[in-house]
Amino acid sequence: MASTALRLSRSRLSRLAQPSSSRSIPAASSASAHAPLAPRSLLLRRFASSGGDVEMEEEGTSRRKRSVLEQEVSPDDLFELLTEPNDVGDMPSLTHRMMMEKRRMLHYFRLIEHEMPKLVAYRKPFIPPNSKETPLYVKSISYQGENHPAVAKRAIVVNVDDLPLADAAAVHTIKLLAGPRWTPNPPKDAGVMEQEAWGNGYIKISCETYSNGEQNLKWASDALDRLVEQANNQKESFADLPLDMRHVYAKVRKGKKGDHRRDRPLRPVSKADFPKEWLPRTAASS
Structure with missing residues (x-):
């Protein structure tokens, strides 16, 4: 070839x-005679x-x-x-993974095409959640199947205005009973919208005593029910007792943002606090 x-x-x-010995050696040149x-x-x-x-x-x-x-x-x-044909009869492992991904996507495309239209029979109109019926914000942590002590912890946050309290005296009583678990503003990790009015503040109760998250949630919910029951009990009056705000001011001082001055924890600063005298005069007002 x-x-x-x-x-x-x-x-x-x-x-x-x-x-x-039998070979004839030719005469070498003068340069290589002695090599x-x-x-x-x-x-x-x-x-x-x-x-x-x-x-x-x-x-x-x-x-x-x-x-x-x-x-x-x-x-x-x-x-x-x-033109010689390739002797390799199988694909590389990377190509196999790509084909597996294509098959998985094709499986979901088939479900979308053939199975999802059947879900129309279970369609229901959307009803916005009512804070009076579902007042609790439940917080849980998941590590995607990894074993962690914080997975079983549950925390609930509720607005005091959404609780079934009898009168203003019951509202004041439940604030006293909650102690440092009551704050005038919602916790940052509670999931409360910024546009929601603070009202009489929020109560946060958490539990991680049990190894099951449902048990911890049940304990926190029962503790809130006991607070509401004791607040509606009118046998004793606590109207003369002031609120203990030390935990609120300690938290805002730790933030070092100046919110502890001029009673800001209880009344946040908004656009309504802007002096009207500083606003420019319009043609209608003049």
């Missing part, structure tokens, strides 16, 4: 195979290591004139190499 361009002549190969001759085993080793492509000049010397291999490929051989 391929012929080497550098060949070792038969005469030189025969002379190389003859014993050194030592390489042994026959070394020459044969060089010839074998080069693949038979080293041309021998004289006994004892070898020199490479051209490249080690120069192959001559015919057009038919080249066409056969280009």
Whole structure:
């Protein structure tokens, strides 16, 4: 198929195979007259290591004139190499993963096309949640299946105005009973919208005593029910007791934002506090 361009002549190969005593050594030039001759085993080793492509000049010397291999490929051989079918019968692992992802997406596309229209029978009109019926904000933490102590913890937040309290005295009583669990503003992690009015503040109760999250939620809900029951009990009056606001002011002082001045924790600053005298006069007012 391929012929080497550098060949070792038969005469030189025969002379190389003859014993050194029977070979005729030509007269060396004056420059290489005293150069030592390489042994026959070394020459044969060089010839074998080069693949038979080293041309021998004289006994004892070898020199490479051209490249080690120069192959001559015919057009038919080249066409056969280009049109030879691939012997690999399987795809790489990366291609298998790509095909698996395509199959998964195709499965969901089939569900969307054939199964989702059947859900129309279960359609119900959207009714916005009523704060009087569902006043609780429930917070839980999930680590996507990882075992963590905080997974079982449950916390509930409720607006005091949404609780079934009898009168203003019951509202004041439940604030006293809640203690530091009551704050005039909603907790940041409660999920309460910023546009919602604060009203009489919020109560937050959390529990992580039990290993089950449903048990902790039940305990927190029962604790809130007990607070409401005791607040509606009119046997004793706590109207003369002031609210303990030390936990509120301690929190705002720790934030170092100046909210502890001018009674800001109980009455947040808004656009309504802007002085009307500073507003520009309109054409109607003038």
